[in-house]
C-alpha cells in the first residue's frame with residue numbers, strides 16, 4: 001500500500017512505497033525549518049516525486065532540507081548519502097504515521113511536554129470559533145492525488 005502526499009499548494013506531490021522509522025526532532029534547526037516546536041519526519045522507501053520537485057536549502061554541512069518554492073511547505077530532511085525523510089504533516093493521511101522516537105532533546109522547548117495538556121477553546125468562545133471555520137474557503141490541495149491542479153489548469 002503506497003502513501004501519497006504533497007505541499008499545501010499542490011505544486012509538489014509525492015508517493016512512497018512505505019514509511020519506516022517516524023520520529024520527531026527537537027533540535028533548533030528542525031524548529032526553525034518547520035516553523036513548529038519540533039520537526040516531524042518519516043523515513044521512507046520507494047519515493048517518487050509525482051508532481052514538481054522540492055527546492056532545497058543546505059542547512060548544514062551534512063543536511064539539506066526540501067520545501068515547495070511556491071508555498072513554502074517543508075517537505076524533506078536529506079542527510080548526505082541517505083534517502084530523504086519526509087515531513088509527516090505533508091502526507092495525505094498523517095494519522096497513519098505515528099512517531100515512535102524523539103531526538104534532539106537538548107533543544108526541546110520548555111513547554112513542549114505540556115502541549116497535550118493545553119485547554120481547548122472555552123465554551124463561551126466556541127460559537128465564534130465555529131463561525132470562523134465556517135467562513136474558510138480553502139485553497140489547499142486536497143488530501144489525495146489530482147489529475148490537474150489547480151482545478152481547470
Ligand SMILES: [Zn+2]
Pocket residue numbers: 007008009010011012068069070071072073
Ligand atoms: Zn506548494
